[in-house]
Amino acid sequence: MKKRFFALTMTTVTAVSLLAGCGGKAPAGDSAQSGTESASDSGELYVYNWGEYIDEDVITQFEDETGIKVIYDLFETNEEMYPVIEAGAVNYDVVCPSDYMIQKMRENDMLAEINFDNVPNISQIDPKYMEMSKAFDPDNQYSVPYCWGTVGILYNTKRLEELGVDAPTSWEDLWDERLSGEILMQDSVRDAFMVALKKDGYSMNTANETELAQAKQDLIDQKPLVQAYVVDQVRDKMIGGEAAVGVIYSGEMLYIQEEVQNLGLDYNLEYVLPKEGTNLWVDSWVIPKNAKNKENAEKWIDFMCRPEIAKANFEYITYPTPNKGAFDLLDADMQGNKSVFPDDADLAGSEVFTYLGDDVDSIYNNLWKEVKSN
Amino acid sequence: MSKKMLSGPYLLWMIGFIIIPLALIVYYGLTDKNNVFTLANVLSIATAEHSKALWLSLGLSFASTLICLVLAYPLAMILRNRQMGQGSFIVFIFILPMWMNFLLRTLAWQTLLEKSGVINGILTALHLPTQSLINTPGAIVLGMVYNFLPFMVLPIYNTLCKIDDNTINAARDLGANFTQTLLWVWFPLSVPGVISGITMVFVPALTTFVISNLLGGSKILLIGNVIEQEFTKGSNWHLGSGLSLVLMVFILLSMALIAKYDKNGEGSAF
Numbered sequence: 080m081k082k083r084f085f086a087l088t089m090t091t092v093t094a095v096s097l098l099a100g101c102g103g104k105a106p107a108g109d110s111a112q113s114g115t116e117s118a119s120d121s122g123e124l125y126v127y128n129w130g131e132y133i134d135e136d137v138i139t140q141f142e143d144e145t146g147i148k149v150i151y152d153l154f155e156t157n158e159e160m161y162p163v164i165e166a167g168a169v170n171y172d173v174v175c176p177s178d179y180m181i182q183k184m185r186e187n188d189m190l191a192e193i194n195f196d197n198v199p200n201i202s203q204i205d206p207k208y209m210e211m212s213k214a215f216d217p218d219n220q221y222s223v224p225y226c227w228g229t230v231g232i233l234y235n236t237k238r239l240e241e242l243g244v245d246a247p248t249s250w251e252d253l254w255d256e257r258l259s260g261e262i263l264m265q266d267s268v269r270d271a272f273m274v275a276l277k278k279d280g281y282s283m284n285t286a287n288e289t290e291l292a293q294a295k296q297d298l299i300d301q302k303p304l305v306q307a308y309v310v311d312q313v314r315d316k317m318i319g320g321e322a323a324v325g326v327i328y329s330g331e332m333l334y335i336q337e338e339v340q341n342l343g344l345d346y347n348l349e350y351v352l353p354k355e356g357t358n359l360w361v362d363s364w365v366i367p368k369n370a371k372n373k374e375n376a377e378k379w380i381d382f383m384c385r386p387e388i389a390k391a392n393f394e395y396i397t398y399p400t401p402n403k404g405a406f407d408l409l410d411a412d413m414q415g416n417k418s419v420f421p422d423d424a425d426l427a428g429s430e431v432f433t434y435l436g437d438d439v440d441s442i443y444n445n446l447w448k449e450v451k452s453n
Numbered sequence: 454m455s456k457k458m459l460s461g462p463y464l465l466w467m468i469g470f471i472i473i474p475l476a477l478i479v480y481y482g483l484t485d486k487n488n489v490f491t492l493a494n495v496l497s498i499a500t501a502e503h504s505k506a507l508w509l510s511l512g513l514s515f516a517s518t519l520i521c522l523v524l525a526y527p528l529a530m531i532l533r534n535r536q537m538g539q540g541s542f543i544v545f546i547f548i549l550p551m552w553m554n555f556l557l558r559t560l561a562w563q564t565l566l567e568k569s570g571v572i573n574g575i576l577t578a579l580h581l582p583t584q585s586l587i588n589t590p591g592a593i594v595l596g597m598v599y600n601f602l603p604f605m606v607l608p609i610y611n612t613l614c615k616i617d618d619n620t621i622n623a624a625r626d627l628g629a630n631f632t633q634t635l636l637w638v639w640f641p642l643s644v645p646g647v648i649s650g651i652t653m654v655f656v657p658a659l660t661t662f663v664i665s666n667l668l669g670g671s672k673i674l675l676i677g678n679v680i681e682q683e684f685t686k687g688s689n690w691h692l693g694s695g696l697s698l699v700l701m702v703f704i705l706l707s708m709a710l711i712a713k714y715d716k717n718g719e720g721s722a723f
Contacts, residue, residue, distance in 0.1 A: 156685055156686060158686050158687070162688070162690075267686065268686065302672065305670075306588060306670060307587075307588050307670025307671060308670060309671065316567075319567070320569050321567055321568055437486075437688075441687070441689065444686075444689070445502075448674070448682075449502055451502075452501075452502040452505045452674040
């Protein structure tokens with residue numbers, strides 16, 4: 080789900096996708112063509128994925144094994160990916176959006192049903208995640224989970240001690256006035272509102288205007304305490320000791336734990352899942368309706384579900400894998416890492432984002448703008 | 454005929470990369486999701502959040518432009534009065550950082566200004582009070598001034614270089630002191646450069662969203678951020694285009710300003 084590249088490439092990618100979205104012929108994103116021309120007799124496969132969201136050796140391995148030439152493009156946000164697929168300027172064969180966006184694409188009839196006869200490795204995916212996927216793909220017809228994770232609070236043990244604040248256990252703790260200037264919040268609408276809505280005990284998929292108004296007011300009240308709204312920088316800022324607490328995606332934890340050790344820092348960074356529940360997210364492979372190489376796309380998905388491949392990707396991306404086969408291949412230490420693979424009990428009260436429709440989306444966007452401009 | 458053929462590629466370039474994109478922005482800006490004509494996107498600049506963002510952008514870019522001018526004018530004068538080689542060497546040094554991507558340089562400022570950043574590290578080592586500029590409007594102005602200062606220095610330097618030494622000497626001969634020469638000779642003759650510099654700083658400062666994101670911690674919403682978010686996160690290209698049209702008014706205004714004061718293109722930077 081999350082994007083390590085951050086806003087740096089935003090300008091270029093936006094510019095290019097603008098062209099592409101408006102019926103231009105330019106391919107969107109940075110086309111990283113690999114493979115050889117001679118392989119083209121087995122056909123091609125246009126893959127559209129998040130930046131830094133695959134172990135690139137895996138692509139080469141797929142090409143060598145199948146002879147299919149992979150054209151691999153990157154996107155930065157779900158919202159940026161959507162118009163590119165919708166306009167069909169490039170016919171991508173397999174895409175990896177997040178939960179709510181898959182629902183939006185499904186509802187707008189943009190997805191093709193996957194023929195699971197061609198994806199035998201689907202058996203490797205833990206049924207738990209197929210169940211989780213039903214939030215956005217009720218019959219498990221359109222999507223195959225690739226990565227999943229949670230959102231939680233990362234805290235600096237030493238800094239909290241200095242401030243005399245106990246370790247956070249709930250979202251409520253992010254409104255503690257003693258943490259003024261020490262909080263890093265996520266800079267995206269739904270994530271920010273999720274924090275406020277969950278704190279108030281509401282669903283993070285609410286469309287109820289009173290609940291949303293209350294969440295907005297909460298976020299405005301919280302703003303003076305917030306040091307910055309950031310996306311991927313939470314990780315580096317927390318490692319650098321910039322802030323005491325930060326809202327972060329669980330997938331960053333492995334890197335953080337490693338870095339804290341490597342740098343020999345005199346503080347610890349701990350991850351906690353707030354007791355009110357949190358955002359459970361899933362990024363899954365889907366096949367757009369206008370795909371030209373559907374069978375190749377299914378081969379790709381099947382390949383991605385292969386335990387060794389899923390393990391290689393997990394080790395590169397460090398976001399939790401829904402692949403049971405891959406999980407079994409990990410060493411016991413990793414399997415027991417609760418920051419990455421939390422117990423089911425800790426996920427009580429958590430939800431998966433659903434698509435709320437364009438009208439509700441724009442209500443969220445407007446409320447977020449009010450928070451930001453306050 | 455053959456001369457006309459030569460202009461062909463440029464014409465294609467302009468149509469493909471200027472006219473068509475602009476037309477698309479106008480089209481998107483004046484239609485709604487169902488492609489029906491509407492002025493709502495443009496008029497939405499009047500909503501509390503948007504107008505607040507616009508005023509804040511105007512304020513911050515005005516401040517940065519003013520600071521740039523105050524810093525750049527004396528510098529340009531000093532450079533002009535250097536001997537030829539020396540002056541252009543300093544100008545070269547000045548342009549050198551521009552060879553590096555401005556995003557990287559802005560990111561570097563983030564590292565410098567952070568609470569546990571380089572500057573505070575030095576201040577702490579010297580037992581001086583630390584600064585807390587990061588994530589404030591002040592940091593954004595600093596970023597704007599840092600990034601856009603060369604765009605102010607160069608046009609002013611260029612126009613000052615074109616002023617004949619004899620004009621200055623004549624003023625001195627006729628008994629004008631330094632202040633009088635500055636006010637009545639130097640400045641009026643350099644107006645084209647000043648106007649050009651002002652536009653070249655003001656317009657990018659007004660439309661920036663990266664500087665405010667990186668140095669403002671996304672806590673400060675400028676009009677550039679609003680537009681960027683409508684495109685990348687809000688999926689509302691119509692609103693984003695409508696607001697871009699509003700911003701274009703300011704850009705057209707400054708182009709008119711240049712046309713009025715810099716008829717001969719004297720103030721062009723390069």
